[in-house]
Amino acid sequence: GGYVDLIRGVWRVQGCLAVSRGIGDQHLKQWIIAEPETKIVRIKPEYEFLIMASDGLWDKVGNQEAVDIARPLLVGVDEPQPLTACRRLV
Numbered sequence: 001g002g003y004v005d006l007i008r009g010v011w012r013v014q015g016c017l018a019v020s021r022g023i024g025d026q027h028l029k030q031w032i033i034a035e036p037e038t039k040i041v042r043i044k045p046e047y048e049f050l051i052m053a054s055d056g057l058w059d060k061v062g063n064q065e066a067v068d069i070a071r072p073l074l075v076g077v078d079e080p081q082p083l084t085a086c087r088r089l090v
């Protein structure tokens with residue numbers, strides 16, 4: 001009975017809130033659940049770093065673009081700067 005609409009590039013439940021923000025809204029409970037989509041990934045020693053982010057980042061930044069932003073601040077430098085990498089991603 002509900003619907004999801006694309007408004008100015010953002011998917012919105014019932015035409016109002018973005019899906020991820022709709023989790024806490026009581027009037028959207030019949031359409032939105034708070035059960036996250038999860039995936040188990042084994043982190044291997046050869047991985048240089050891991051980027052974890054919400055859809056807010058991934059809606060705007062592709063995987064390779066995120067790596068291109070973060071990697072110069074994290075890999076092959078004397079002092080890795082993870083906080084700066086996070087800020088640049090945002």
